[in-house]
Amino acid sequence: xxxxxxxxxxxxxxxxxxxxxxxxxxxxxxxxxxxxxxxxxxxxxxxxxxxxxxxxxxxxxxxxxxxxxxxxxxxxxxxxxxxxxxxxxxxxxxxxxxxxxxxxxxxxxxxxxxxxxxxxxxxxxxxxxxxxxxxxxxxxxxxxxxxxxxxxxxxxxxxxxxxxxxxxxxxxxxxxxxxxxxxxxxxxxxxxxxxxxxxxxxxxxxxxxxxxxxxxxxxxxxxxxxxxxxxxxxxxxxxxxxxxxxxxxxxxxxxxxxxxxxxxxxxxxxxxxxxxxxxxxxxxxxxxxxxxxxxxxxxxxxxxxxxxxxxxxxxxxxxxxxxxxxxxxxxxxxxxxxxxxxxxxxxxxxxxxxxxxxxxxxxxxxxxxxxxxxxxxxxxxxxxxxxxxxxxxxxxxxxxxxxxxxxxxxxxxxxxxxxxxxxxxxxxxxxxxxxxxxxxxxxxxxxxxxxxxxxxxxxxxxxxxxxxx
Numbered sequence: 171x172x173x174x175x176x177x178x179x180x181x182x183x184x185x186x187x188x189x190x191x192x193x194x195x196x197x198x199x200x201x202x203x204x205x206x207x208x209x210x211x212x213x214x215x216x217x218x219x220x221x222x223x224x225x226x227x228x229x230x231x232x233x234x235x236x237x238x239x240x241x242x243x244x245x246x247x248x249x250x251x252x253x254x255x256x257x258x259x260x261x262x263x264x265x266x267x268x269x270x271x272x273x274x275x276x277x278x279x280x281x282x283x284x285x286x287x288x289x290x291x292x293x294x295x296x297x298x299x300x301x302x303x304x305x306x307x308x309x310x311x312x313x314x315x316x317x318x319x320x321x322x323x324x325x326x327x328x329x330x331x332x333x334x335x336x337x338x339x340x341x342x343x344x345x346x347x348x349x350x351x352x353x354x355x356x357x358x359x360x361x362x363x364x365x366x367x368x369x370x371x372x373x374x375x376x377x378x379x380x381x382x383x384x385x386x387x388x389x390x391x392x393x394x395x396x397x398x399x400x401x402x403x404x405x406x407x408x409x410x411x412x413x414x415x416x417x418x419x420x421x422x423x424x425x426x427x428x429x430x431x432x433x434x435x436x437x438x439x440x441x442x443x444x445x446x447x448x449x450x451x452x453x454x455x456x457x458x459x460x461x462x463x464x465x466x467x468x469x470x471x472x473x474x475x476x477x478x479x480x481x482x483x484x485x486x487x488x489x490x491x492x493x494x495x496x497x498x499x500x501x502x503x504x505x506x507x508x509x510x511x512x513x514x515x516x517x518x519x520x521x522x523x524x525x526x527x528x529x530x531x532x533x534x535x536x537x538x539x540x541x542x543x544x545x546x547x548x549x550x551x552x553x554x555x556x557x558x559x560x561x562x563x564x565x566x567x568x569x570x571x572x573x574x575x576x577x578x579x580x581x582x583x584x585x586x587x588x589x590x591x592x593x594x595x596x597x598x599x600x601x602x603x604x605x606x607x608x609x610x611x612x613x614x615x616x617x618x619x620x621x622x623x624x625x626x627x628x629x630x631x632x633x634x635x636x637x638x639x
Contacts, residue, residue: 345470
């Protein structure tokens with residue numbers, strides 16, 4: 171049967187969508203113009219989803235039909251494969267098809283398994299954490315839960331985009347003019363003054379809002395891109411507060427620390443959308459073949475800000491390339507991670523040291539473009555750049571930003587991507603403890619899923635050799 175003629179039973183995905191929206195069946199049925207009993211049949215796979223219903227879903231909830239039909243099952247199946255490769259359960263030998271079946275038909279179960287596994291990893295790390303700080307540490311990880319919240323929603327929040335566009339429409343388009351307009355908006359509409367202050371006043375703060383004097387203070391050491399973003403952030407805290415509160419309420423999280431993290435992350439998202447409004451940003455990205463330098467110059471943004479914004483272009487009917495983005499320090503610690511259509515690296519513990527992201531530390535400020543290939547044979551185009559330490563904050567540790575996408579989008583990415591595609595791909599894997607590649611000279615740790623082969627009489631080029639099964 172032709173794939174176009176097959177019936178689509180997407181009940182589990184429909185339930186996940188409704189859960190993410192924070193509404194019940196009656197509310198969704200009313201918004202879609204169908205009866206609650208019909209919606210119940212759809213969710214239980216007793217009725218197929220028609221083309222008309224797909225269009226109603228797309229128009230009502232701003233989703234991309236292709237993504238909804240295809241789902242994110244590759245990512246979910248990859249997560250399950252990583253979980254079930256853990257030594258605790260590896261001997262069961264769960265077939266990949268069973269993992270795909272769970273990811274396809276029971277997405278909430280897949281998510282629950284991933285959350286439990288993250289909790290298990292936190293528990294395994296707890297003794298070391300307690301040793302380091304002398305007791306009292308909690309194995310809970312709000313940062314991981316924040317990442318999961320953003321990833322589950324494709325790092326795209328339509329309500330924040332809409333609110334930010336309304337603000338940006340009334341501002342100047344060039345960065346200097348936009349900065350002045352944001353200052354004026356804060357003063358005239360909200361009675362908030364802006365002052366640039368020396369380090370002797372700011373101390374360790376780069377930005378501080380004085381509630382009593384209604385004054386936003388910015389460190390004079392901040393570069394122009396950071397000053398512009400700080401002004402947009404302050405406007406967003408006031409004018410985009412309600413959409414942010416609604417999203418946090420839908421998340422249903424009771425942990426107060428996580429709720430504060432969500433508030434900051436979502437307000438940052440809104441600020442980025444004010445500085446880099448969706449359609450002007452996406453249009454220039456397409457026109458310039460996703461040249462980050464052009465985007466940085468046009469919008470007065472840093473490479474990190476542009477990279478983050480590129481990973482959020484998921485608007486239905488006007489999508490950009492689905493980039494993933496990651497930020498690491500020079501010790502390899504991941505501090506930011508946003509998945510695109512398919513994130514090639516392990517969610518549970520870093521990424522491969524063979525990736526150009528780590529080589530970029532040798533030449534800060536110089537972009538490193540390359541084609542990479544995972545152990546599963548999937549290929550991606552990536553662009554990475556290291557940044558010097560935050561001198562304005564007295565930092566000593568450098569960081570690197572990496573963005574990437576499936577090679578099928580390479581033709582839209584200009585000269586750097588074409589050059590990267592012209593050479594053989596770099597083979598990469600997940601984090602070393604999860605990687606089973608043999609003979610890797612760059613391996614930093616043995617695989618948890620393989621038995622080491624130790625010999626007194628021979629030595630391989632790779633730091634760790636595995637026993638052949």
